[in-house]
Amino acid sequence: MARSDRPASTSTSTSTSDAQHVIVAGGxxxxxxxxxxxxxxxxxxxxxxxxxxxxxNPRAATTHPSTLEYIARLGFVDEFIEKGLVCRYFQFWDRDTQTRVAQFDHELLRDETPFPFAVQTEQHKLVQMVLPKIAAFAGCVHELGxxxxxxxxxxxxxxxxxxxxxxxxxxxxxxLIAADGGxxxxRKGLGIAFEGFTFPERFTVLTTLHDFERSLGCCYRNYLAGSDEWAMIFKVAGDDMAGRWRAVMPTRESESDEEALADASVLSRMQRLDRSCRLDDVVHRKIYNVHQRIAAQFRVGRIYxxxxxxxxxxxxxxxxxxxGIHDAMELVDTLEAARDGADETRLDRYQRRRRTLNAEFIQEQTINNKKRLEEKDPAARQQRLDDLKATEADPVRHKAFLMRSSLLASVQRANTIA
Ligand SMILES: Cc1cc2nc3c(=O)[nH]c(=O)nc-3n(C[C@H](O)[C@H](O)[C@H](O)COP(=O)(O)OP(=O)(O)OC[C@H]3O[C@@H](n4cnc5c(N)ncnc54)[C@H](O)[C@@H]3O)c2cc1C
Structure with missing residues (x-):
């Protein structure tokens, strides 16, 4: 997409209106x-x-009910859903026995949200959708490059x-909103510590035309626990809406990025998932470093x-x-409060809420999700899989699990943080 042809003001504010000006770093x-x-x-x-x-590049696609509610509030949820795949279920599998362990059904959230499903819409489509909507507002511009x-x-x-x-x-x-990524x-210029750790292994993301629904009976979101190697398998629509699958797996400790993405390793990874996978079906390969980190501060004066x-x-x-979308929605409420003359305590609520919720819901769940999939100790592994089965079987626990995984519980918790 070309850079906007509407120039931003430079050097000093040349606003023709009284509207307050927000710069967002990172598109x-x-x-x-x-x-x-x-x-x-x-x-x-x-x-x-x-x-x-x-x-x-293949990064986020899964968009949870709570986030769909925010997208609806912004006015483009139908368009967003149309560009993706609706996922009522997600499943956990045991790779060692090639069996399904549990299936979670968003339908149990019907009384909690107008969107009792997740939607897999690739994140670049979200950006493509939103940029023209920003530029439609007088005085609002976006610049690439x-x-x-x-x-x-x-x-x-x-x-x-x-x-x-x-x-x-x-x-x-x-x-200034700093949305300029990891x-x-x-953040670095402000000297804010980024506390946490980086995993020694990287994650490979292989995109394939192989149909895991037909070959293994997968749904559109699948988490595979394996004592030798865990995996995730997702279906996305693709730009052509024809459908393709993303398989995510860790690298081995001794493996370089180049080795992990070489034909032989890619084919071997795919065939460990399903013997019938073919290299010719793999249409994209990517590798990511993976971290668990939270900034020590989310706000410094006028910078968020x-x-x-x-x-x-x-x-x-x-x-x-x-x-990130939940942050953005809390942040716009905060900037409105600032515009209305709110005091420092109110403005710091952004950090109190978003930092706390990230620790309680995002860090805690993702670290636990990874442990669940990669557990090697046979007894602990079995206990985790049994716990998933028991959670699925109990409607109260099943719903509570979905409330957390969909971040609806995070939105409820936010309202308790003054
Ligand atoms: C394999 C994988 C799968 C994932 N799946 C999911 C998922 O299903 N669901 C989910 O919720 N999350 C998922 N994520 C995480 C998700 O991709 C990120 O959380 C998301 O991209 C964060 O968006 P962001 O806008 O904050 O940062 P980014 O997407 O990193 O965007 C930051 C932007 O800022 C720009 N930028 C950087 N520096 C500057 C600068 N100095 N000036 C101007 N611009 C700058 C960058 O070019 C970039 O465009 C996944 C991540 C990976 C790696």
């Missing part, structure tokens, strides 16, 4: 949702994305240094961190992007 899913939400609430928005294109280099602030404003091509300049705004320049800039987690459970 990933968190940044675009934050930008749209701000535009809808009457802020003037400048969204700056360093890359000159929309990254369509503009990098944020740093920010300074005083009591009245934030001054952001940017680079467009070889040219460096500054922009002024009332607030390596956030803004959101999404991966403020927290990272492993993708088992599909929670990172969902959490």
């Amino acid at each position: 990933g899913p968190t940044g675009v949702v934050a930008a749209l939400a701000c535009a809808q609430r009457g802020f003037r928005v400048t969204l700056l994305e360093a890359a000159g294109f929309i990254d369509d 503009t990098e944020v280099l740093g920010a300074e602030q005083d009591a009245q404003r934030v001054t952001v240094t940017i680079r467009r091509g070889a040219e460096t300049s500054t922009l002024e705004a009332d607030y 390596r956030s320049t803004i 961190l959101a999404g991966d800039a403020s927290h990272l987690n492993n993708p088992i459970g599909g929670l990172g992007l969902n959490c």
Whole structure:
């Protein structure tokens, strides 16, 4: 997509209206949702994305009921669902015995949400959908190929240094949202610690046209526990809406990224999942470093961190992007409060809520999800699988499990944090 042809103001604020100005650093899913939400609430928005294109590498797709509710509030949930796959169920499998252990059914959430299902819509489609909606608001622009280099602030404003091509300049705004991802320049510039750890293994993501529904009886979201190797298998629609599957597996300790993505390893990984998989069906290969981290601060004065800039987690459970969108929605409420003259205690609620909820719901669940899938001790492994079975069989526990995995419980918990 081409850079916006509507230039952002430079050096000093040249706003023609009284609207307060928000700069959003980073045009990933968190940044675009934050930008749209701000535009809808009457802020003037400048969204700056360093890359000159929309990254369509395979990352998030699973979007949970709580997040669909937010997307509905932003006004494009039908379009979002249309571009993805509706998933009523998710399943846990035992790879060692090739049997299904448990199936969770979102239908049990029907009394809790208008969206008793998850939707698998790839994150680049979300960005593609939202960018034109931002640009439709007067005074709101997005720029691809503009990098944020740093920010300074005083009591009245934030001054952001940017680079467009070889040219460096500054922009002024009332607030800066740092949605510039896990390596956030803004977080580093503010000297905010990113507490946590990085896993020694990386995660391979192999995209294939092989149909796991037909060959193994998988649903669209499957978590496979294995004493030798765990895996996740998901179906996404793809840009052509023809459907394809993503298989996620860890690298071996001694394996380099190149070795893990070489033909022989890719074929062997796929055939360990299903003997009938063929290399020719693999249409994309990617490898990711995986972290569990939370920023020590989510707010410094007029600068707010959101999404991966403020927290990272492993993708088992599909929670990172969902959490970023929840951040964005809490953040726009916070900026509205700031515009209305709220005091520091109210503004710090953003950090009190979002940091606490990330620890309680995202870090806790994703770490536990990974342990559940990779457990090697036979007794502990069996206990975890039995516990899943028992949870599925008990309607109260089944629903409670779904409330947490869908982050509906996180939204309820937010309201208890003043
Ligand atoms: C394999 C995998 C599967 C996943 N699956 C799921 C899932 O199913 N569900 C889920 O909820 N989450 C999932 N996640 C996590 C999800 O992808 C991330 O949480 C999500 O991308 C975070 O969005 P973000 O906008 O905060 O950050 P990013 O997507 O990283 O976007 C940050 C943007 O900022 C830009 N940027 C960086 N620096 C600058 C700068 N200095 N100036 C301007 N722009 C800058 C970057 O180019 C980028 O576009 C998955 C992750 C992986 C790796």
